[in-house]
């Protein structure tokens with residue numbers, strides 16, 4: 206009986222180890238605020254599109270962490286899907302708030318929207334809330350941006366060297382603002398993303 210007891214203990218330990226390995230999530234997996242949490246309206250029908258590059262924007266409105274970000278994104282959706290634009294959904298695939306929380310935007314497998322002349326087909330659009338011509342990027346927002354880029358590169362098989370910003374694709378904008386763009390220009394975001402991918 207004693208030997209059987211030990212055998213069962215060993216088997217149980219192995220099973221437990223096996224389970225913990227299977228349940229482990231990738232280190233870079235970010236918790237995102239879901240569409241239902243920010244009370245998104247359902248999207249209108251859209252064409253499928255596969256993202257092959259990441260393009261970063263700022264939203265353009267001055268913001269701080271006292272803002273109700275969920276309501277702010279809901280308002281962007283209401284305006285964008287209304288008569289002014291008649292878009293299928295919010296224009297971006299992800300939003301990042303000043304506190305570093307990541308919000309789910311439009312379906313990643315449809316192209317985003319733009320008010321400038323570049324074609325957003327194939328671009329996965331990340332919008333950081335704020336106006337970085339006028340304000341600095343909060344550290345938590347910057348950290349979340351790096352983590353989200355690394356996660357999307359891995360999840361959607363996007364080559365790291367395709368990373369860019371709105372102004373890299375359009376001469377008609379300063380988006381994402383000089384205080385965010387500087388981290389792309391000096392290569393520091395690319396370097397931090399690469400470090401997470403190791």
Ligand SMILES: [Zn+2]
Pocket residue numbers: 261262263371378380381
């Ligand atoms: Zn932009």
